[in-house]
Amino acid sequence: MSEWDLHPKQPRAIHSALVVLEEVATAGPGVTVRELVERLSLPRATVYRLVNLLVEDEYLVRLADISGLALGRRVSRLLGAAGASHPAPAGGLTLVRPPRAARDLLARLRAADPRVAVHVLVYDAGVPVPFDVDPALPLADPDALAVVLDRSAAGRLLLAERAEDGSGAPDSGMPGSRMAVQSDLLAAGRACAAVPVRAESGALVAALCAAGPSDRMDLVLAAAQRNAAASDELAALLA
Known part of the structure; x- marks a missing residue:
């Protein structure tokens, strides 16, 4: 299996990560991880793990001025690219x-x-x-x-x-x-x-x-x- 082949569990994990991103986008800047756990049908540990990964990869960012999350730089780039066409x-x-x-x-x-x-x-x-x-x-x-x-x-x-x-x-x-x-x-x-x-x-x-x-x-x-x-x-x- 090459590094680009999908493990059987990976599509579900990718879907869950996208669900987390979508919920942050819907809720707007400042939504907390606890609120995400309450809103999503995902295990608490899974939400925390996905949030940490998404923050690490800059799809999400932890806000310094308020206690919560917002969409990160890499989502902004995607929005900019989509907005062009x-x-x-x-x-x-x-x-x-x-x-x-x-x-x-x-x-x-x-x-x-x-x-x-x-x-x-x-x-x-x-x-x-x-x-x-x-x-x-x-x-x-x-x-x-x-x-x-x-x-x-x-x-x-x-x-x-x-x-x-x-x-x-x-x-x-x-x-x-x-x-x-x-x-x-x-x-x-x-x-x-x-x-x-x-x-x-x-x-x-x-x-x-x-x-x-x-x-x-x-x-x-x-x-x-x-x-x-x-x-x-x-x-x-x-x-």
Whole structure:
């Protein structure tokens, strides 16, 4: 038997690992191993063993800011690859890429100050996922977005929204969910401010982000204000 041949018990173990991943994605960041044991029809020891393996291989990550788990870097890579060729549902958004009118709007926002990047991130499976990235100034570390929500502006926006609606997520310290800001947390010398993009129902479906040098927060915040003024128009174009 070669190292790539499956042992008779391995398909079942693989299925169980996928069930654990699916439950973490459904529950969202912060779900505990104890909660997974309660929700899944799997032995306690099996869940703990699978979680440890998935964390070791970076499919899951243990959150530092809250007691629980979240999807890891390798799942984020899979989501990014899938998003390049398939629609990624996010509270009603099922587009592969923004329509022409939305791309034109984003081009105008980016042209307003070439020193500041403008990105659109959608919320999928409880994490921010790149949807339309500024081609001139790409994301510094797209894989890190799904790891610890409190380090990204888009993640902080989602945490603030959850705290506001009483879903039990920790308070990110942001005033409501009108804007969230981070500086030097994802990449040294870089800052970001995210404003919400909402569906007609009011649900938070995406973040419109302005990213730039952390020592020029005036530029980042000015771009964020322009983004905020355009967020309703963008939401209508993406609907």
